[in-house]
Amino acid sequence: MTSAIDPPPPAALRLIATDLDGTLLRDDKTVSDRTVAALAAAEKAGLEVFFVTGRPARWMDVVSDHVHGHGLAICANGAAVADLHADGKLVKVHPLERDIALDVVRTLRAAAPGTSFAVELATGIHYEPVYPPFHLDPGATVAIAEKLLHEETPGTGAPVLKLLAHHAELTPDDFLDLAGTAAGDLASFTRSSPTALLEVSGPGVSKASTLALCCAERGISPAEVVAFGDMPNDVEMLRWAGTSYAMGNAHPAALAAASGRTASNDDDGVAVVIERILAERRTPGSAL
Template sequence: MRRTPFGPPSLIVSDVDGTLIDGSETVRPLTRRALRRAAEEGTAFVLATGRPPRWIAPIAEQLDHVTYAVCANGAIVYDVTADVVLQSATLSPEVLAEIAEIARREIPGCGLAAERVGESAHDSATAPFVAAAGYVHAWLNPDHVEVGDDDIVSAPAVKMLIRKPGASSDAMAAAMTAAVGDRAAVTFSTDNGLIELAVPGVDKSTGLRRLAEIASLPVDAVIAFGDMPNDVEMLRWAARGVAMANAHPAARAAADEITTSNDNEGVGRVLHRWFT
C-alpha cells in the first residue's frame, strides 16, 4: 500500500455499488455535502461503475453535479447531462461466440447474457441487455430480454456476463482468464457467482483516460474510490486510490489507503479533509 502526501484532489472519481452508495442505494448526507462543496470549489466528480448508462439516473438524481460517468467497467463513456454515449468499446459477435463456447466448457451450467450499447441510456433501437433462458439475474431489478443462445452473440456487446449462482466469482474469473487468453479482459464486481468480460485492455482507468481527453478533465491529482476487482486498475492509476473497509482483498491491495465502509460514509469521510 502506497503512502505518499496527497491533496487536495483535482478530480474525484467513485465507483457506485459498495462504494458511493449504502446498502439501500442511497448517497448519505456527509458524502453529498462533501461532493457539493467540491463542486462549488470547481472540482469535477465522475462516476466510474460497472453499471450501464440506464442505471445511472437513480444515482445522479441524488446529486446535483454529475455530468459524466464511465460505465460498463470502462467500456462506455457517457454524458449524463446530455444523455449521450460519447464512446464505447465492444466485443465482436465472433469473439462473443468464442467466449460463450469457452464459458460453457469451463463453467458447466452457467448462464450467459450480453450488455449492448446504443446512442443514449434508453435507446429504443438497441435491446440493452439480452440473456439466455434460465439466466438468474444477480440484482433485484432485472431488466433483460430473454433470447435464444445464438441471439446473445448476434450483435456487438460492451460485455458478456457469465452467471452461476452460488459459485465463487474469484474461481470463475480465474478459470475464464486462463481459458480466454487475449480474447477478452475478465473482471467482476460481486462475489455472488458473476463475472464480466470486455474488450482486452478496457477497464475503468482506460475509460477515465478517454473521458479526460474528451472533456478536458484534469488528471494530475485524481482521487478514486472503489471496492471490487473491477476497480483495481482505477485505484492504481489514480494519484490517490482509496478502498472501502468492505472491499475485496484485491481492491484493498491496490489502494493507498482504506477508509470506512460504504454504509459508514467512507467516501465522504475522506473528502471531508478538503471539502467541509
C-alpha cells in the same frame, strides 16, 4: 468506524473518480445526505467528480440528481461514457466485438460447464433462459447467447458493451481465475457481484482505461486524481490514480491495489476523504 488512512490527498487534486455500489452508495442503494453535501462541495471547490461504475447508463438514476458540471459518467466498466444531463445518452462506446464475445461463450462453456450468459447491448440487456432474470429489465429478450449475439447483417447490430457470465456452483473468485486462465487472451474479465457473476469487456477495456482517456482530454494527469472503489472491477482504476482509497468493506484485491483505506460505504467513506480534502484546501498555508 474506520477513518481515512494515509496517504494524504494529492497537493494538486483536480478530479475525484468514484465507484457506486459498495463505495459511494450505502447498502440500501441510497446516497446519504453527508455524501450529497460532500459531492456538491467538491464541485463548488472546482473539483470534477466522475462516477465510474459497472452499472449501465439506464441504472444511473440513483445518482443522476447529484451529477454537477459536465454530467458525464463512465458506465459498464469503461465500455461507455454517458451524459446524465441527456437521459443517459451514450457519447462514447468501447464495444466488445461480437465475434470475440462468441469465442468467450464457447470457451467458457467448455471450461466451466453450466455457465449461463447475458448480453448487455447499448440498447439494453438480454439473457439466456437459465440466467438469473433481470427484474429491472422486463423487456429483455430471452434466448441462447449465440442467438443474442447473432447479426443478420454484420455491423448492423447495437454495440455489445459487455458479456455477463454466471455460474451457480463455483465461488466468485474461482470462477474469475478459471475464466482468466481459459479466455483471458480474448477479452477483459472482472467481477463486482458477491455471486459468481463475471463481467466481460473488450480487450484492454476497464474503468481505468476510459477514465484515463477522459482525463487526458481534460489535461488531467493520474497524479491529479483520487479514486475510490471496493471490488475487483475497481482494481485497475485504484492502481492508475495517483491517490486511491479502498473502502473499509472492500474486497482484498481492491485493498491491495489502493494506496489508502477509508471507512465503509455505510459509514460514508468517500465523504470522509472529500471532507478532509476540502478542509486541507481551506487551511492557511496548506499546499492544497
